[in-house]
Amino acid sequence: xxxxxxxxxxxxxxxxxxxxxxxxxxxxxxxxxxxxxxxxxxxxxxxxxxxxxxxxxxxxxxxxxxxxxxxxxxxxxxxxxxxxxxxxxxxxxxxxxxxxxxxxxxxxxxxxxxxxxxxxxxxxxxxxxxxxxxxxxxxxxxxxxxxxxxxxxxxxxxxxxxxxxxxxxxxxxxxxxxxxxxxxxxxxxxxxxxxxxxxxxxxxxxxxxxxxxxxxxxxxxxxxxxxxxxxxxxxxxxxxxxxxxxxxxxxxxxxxxxxxxxxxxxxxxxxxxxxxxxxxxxxxxxxx
Amino acid sequence: xxxxxxxxxxxxxxxxxxxxxxxxxxxxxxxxxxxxxxxxxxxxxxxxxxxxxxxxxxxxxxxxxxxxxxxxxxxxxxxxxxxxxxxxxxxxxxxxxxxxxxxxxxxxxxxxxxxxxxxxxxxxxxxxxxxxxxxxxxxxxxxxxxxxxxxxxxxxxxxxxxxxxxxxxxxxxxxxxxxxxxxxxxxxxxxxxxxxxxxxxxxxxxxxxxxxxxxxxxxxxxxxxxxxxxxxxxxxxxxxxxxxxxxxxxxxxxxxxxxxxxxxxxxxxxxxxxxxxxxxxxxxxxxxxxxxxxxxxxxxxxxxxxxxxxxxxxxxxxxxxxxxxxxxxxxxxxxxxxxxxxxxxxxxxxxxxxxxxxxxxxxxxxxxxxxxxxxxxxxxxxxxxxxxxxxxxxxxxxxxxxxxxxxxxxxxxxxxxxxxxxxxxxxxxxxxxxxxxxxxxxx
Numbered sequence: 001x002x003x004x005x006x007x008x009x010x011x012x013x014x015x016x017x018x019x020x021x022x023x024x025x026x027x028x029x030x031x032x033x034x035x036x037x038x039x040x041x042x043x044x045x046x047x048x049x050x051x052x053x054x055x056x057x058x059x060x061x062x063x064x065x066x067x068x069x070x071x072x073x074x075x076x077x078x079x080x081x082x083x084x085x086x087x088x089x090x091x092x093x094x095x096x097x098x099x100x101x102x103x104x105x106x107x108x109x110x111x112x113x114x115x116x117x118x119x120x121x122x123x124x125x126x127x128x129x130x131x132x133x134x135x136x137x138x139x140x141x142x143x144x145x146x147x148x149x150x151x152x153x154x155x156x157x158x159x160x161x162x163x164x165x166x167x168x169x170x171x172x173x174x175x176x177x178x179x180x181x182x183x184x185x186x187x188x189x190x191x192x193x194x195x196x197x198x199x200x201x202x203x204x205x206x207x208x209x210x211x212x213x214x215x216x217x218x219x220x221x222x223x224x225x226x227x228x229x230x231x232x233x234x235x236x237x238x239x240x241x242x243x244x245x246x247x248x249x250x251x252x253x254x255x256x257x258x259x260x261x262x263x264x265x266x267x268x269x270x271x272x273x274x275x276x277x278x279x280x281x282x283x284x285x286x287x288x
Numbered sequence: 289x290x291x292x293x294x295x296x297x298x299x300x301x302x303x304x305x306x307x308x309x310x311x312x313x314x315x316x317x318x319x320x321x322x323x324x325x326x327x328x329x330x331x332x333x334x335x336x337x338x339x340x341x342x343x344x345x346x347x348x349x350x351x352x353x354x355x356x357x358x359x360x361x362x363x364x365x366x367x368x369x370x371x372x373x374x375x376x377x378x379x380x381x382x383x384x385x386x387x388x389x390x391x392x393x394x395x396x397x398x399x400x401x402x403x404x405x406x407x408x409x410x411x412x413x414x415x416x417x418x419x420x421x422x423x424x425x426x427x428x429x430x431x432x433x434x435x436x437x438x439x440x441x442x443x444x445x446x447x448x449x450x451x452x453x454x455x456x457x458x459x460x461x462x463x464x465x466x467x468x469x470x471x472x473x474x475x476x477x478x479x480x481x482x483x484x485x486x487x488x489x490x491x492x493x494x495x496x497x498x499x500x501x502x503x504x505x506x507x508x509x510x511x512x513x514x515x516x517x518x519x520x521x522x523x524x525x526x527x528x529x530x531x532x533x534x535x536x537x538x539x540x541x542x543x544x545x546x547x548x549x550x551x552x553x554x555x556x557x558x559x560x561x562x563x564x565x566x567x568x569x570x571x572x573x574x575x576x577x578x579x580x581x582x583x584x585x586x587x588x589x590x591x592x593x594x595x596x597x598x599x600x601x602x603x604x605x606x607x608x609x610x611x612x613x614x615x616x617x618x619x620x621x622x623x624x625x626x627x628x629x630x631x632x633x634x635x636x637x638x639x640x641x642x643x644x645x646x647x648x649x650x651x652x653x654x655x656x657x658x659x660x661x662x663x664x665x666x667x668x669x670x671x672x673x674x675x676x677x678x679x680x681x682x683x684x685x686x687x688x689x690x691x692x693x694x695x696x697x698x699x700x701x702x703x704x705x706x707x708x709x710x711x712x713x714x715x716x717x718x719x720x721x722x723x724x725x726x727x728x729x730x731x
Binding site: 128 | 365389
């Protein structure tokens with residue numbers, strides 16, 4: 001017997017659906033209207049429909065594609081590095097954490113800091129005259145590289161992002177690794193599998209759904225990066241560190257090109273949706 | 289019955305929560321510039337205003353502050369949405385054109401001109417109408433190390449080395465000079481002389497600290513250099529002139545100094561705070577920086593390494609003399625203000641001599657007419673220098689108060705930093721800037 005009947009279920013769900021429609025559906029609908037309108041801050045309440053010119057302008061803008069390229073490279077590289085380092089840490093630290101679980105807390109600390117604060121922190125840490133990193137490099141080697149100049153900014157931003165978010169991947173992998181039944185490992189051991197073979201042929205395949213999900217979550221987060229990049233380098237010299245989110249922000253607020261900015265956000269939304277469907281398809285296939 | 293009482297109490301609390309904001313609106317709410325001396329001065333001034341006997345409770349002033357980061361973006365979103373959460377809002381010279389559609393002009397009375405001077409009142413005008421009371425003026429000082437420059441001037445071997453460096457890097461015959469009579473070439477030669485990368489015997493690591501981050505405010509710092517060579521955004525007919533020789537000279541000089549190692553390697557990520565830290569460390573000989581930094585850079589507790597040996601002069605001269613970018617912060621009337629009458633009353637009071645002097649004594653930086661500034665010269669000698677530089681060298685570029693002025697600065701920041709970083713040629717940077725400015729400044 002069902003705990004609640006269909007009508008009651010609808011009644012209980014109505015407030016949630018209403019909430020979602022209002023707080024997510026309404027802005028989405030406004031976005032769609034703005035994306036096909038000529039609109040400025042003066043005409044926010046009376047946009048005039050103008051077709052798909054904003055989309056054409058966005059797709060013809062080389063800065064948009066530069067931002068897409070930055071976000072794509074940033075998303076893929078950070079997600080890959082975080083997952084690889086996270087997996088390495090999970091495998092090697094599991095025996096230690098099984099005995100000293102309190103070590104998990106400091107490992108999770110970077111996750112507790114807001115990305116914008118991380119950006120500000122590294123602005124200080126890497127400053128030639130105030131930061132400890134350049135200070136010791138000068139002390140030991142007599143020189144320090146320009147961490148945030150146009151040649152190194154991308155690499156520095158990658159490292160900052162990876163240092164903050166690797167614990168997230170590590171946490172997921174640690175839970176997945178610890179959840180592998182002991183009998184499976186014992187059976188592999190009895191069959192003579194080395195630790196490396198057991199990892200590659202048994203443990204990693206069993207962790208695969210978690211690996212895929214972690215990669216995509218981290219890719220999405222990396223792709224839409226804004227806070228720490230904006231705090232550290234802004235959009236960079238000549239726009240060299242303009243992520244897609246920064247592109248949208250600048251087009252909207254700095255350039256006043258509301259229609260174009262919103263059209264770019266719709267493109268980002270559709271791309272994100274495609275990634276999510278892909279993720280759903282991959283994990284669904286894994287379950288079958 | 290108990291339930292009814294509870295419900296009644298809840299309803300009363302709900303009603304009270306709805307009614308209370310209504311009560312609080314029976315005041316004048318002022319949205320000020322948060323943090324720093326501006327907030328301190330405004331708080332003290334408002335306290336004095338509210339303490340006056342002739343101010344009705346309904347016209348007393350409440351202050352509202354939010355974060356500086358993205359302040360103008362948030363303000364724009366609020367005002368475009370028709371917000372009435374504040375009656376009086378902050379406005380800056382470079383953003384008047386953008387906010388004017390959401391504000392109302394205000395008549396400050398004839399005495400305002402005597403307090404501030406007409407040129408300063410103009411920093412708060414758009415289309416010939418007064419949109420605010422000028423509260424703080426910003427311009428740039430050239431900060432320099434007196435001890436280093438004095439030592440250079442007294443040492444013949446150092447002078448010889450200086451002349452060699454000037455000839456090699458700038459192609460000019462130059463001798464060290466007193467900073468108050470520097471041209472930009474003199475300054476450039478000095479910065480090269482004091483850079484380890486150029487002169488291994490330099491007592492400091494860098495000759496200067498250039499603010500080269502892709503940030504609109506850095507363009508304000510930079511543009512006094514081309515301005516002193518005659519640069520302007522447009523000519524009299526409105527034609528964009530950013531591709532002038534003056535701009536080319538300024539841009540090339542910045543790049544030359546950066547490439548030569550006269551400024552820190554990370555200068556392309558430097559803005560106000562980084563510049564203060566670099567100069568304050570004692571490892572830079574000069575810094576062109578906002579006047580607001582003077583209080584910190586000359587305070588021995590805050591900047592012990594250089595406070596006692598820091599000198600301040602106006603920016604160096606070019607062929608057209610000296611030029612110093614000025615812009616004002618001020619307070620104006622929100623078109624959707626709930627208490628317009630009270631707001632106008634406060635703004636008119638703020639433009640009186642008594643209020644301006646109180647604001648100055650409380651730490652603000654108003655640009656006052658000479659005879660008014662003389663009344664606070666003992667407590668605030670820096671205001672005398674501020675007024676002097678503003679009146680002698682202050683300028684506002686053609687179009688720099690237009691609706692898209694901020695976007696023009698943004699565009700310049702992106703293109704110019706692209707050139708300095710070596711990502712594009714000077715010709716491409718100027719061509720892109722010109723095309724963008726033509727679009728942004730067209731009527």
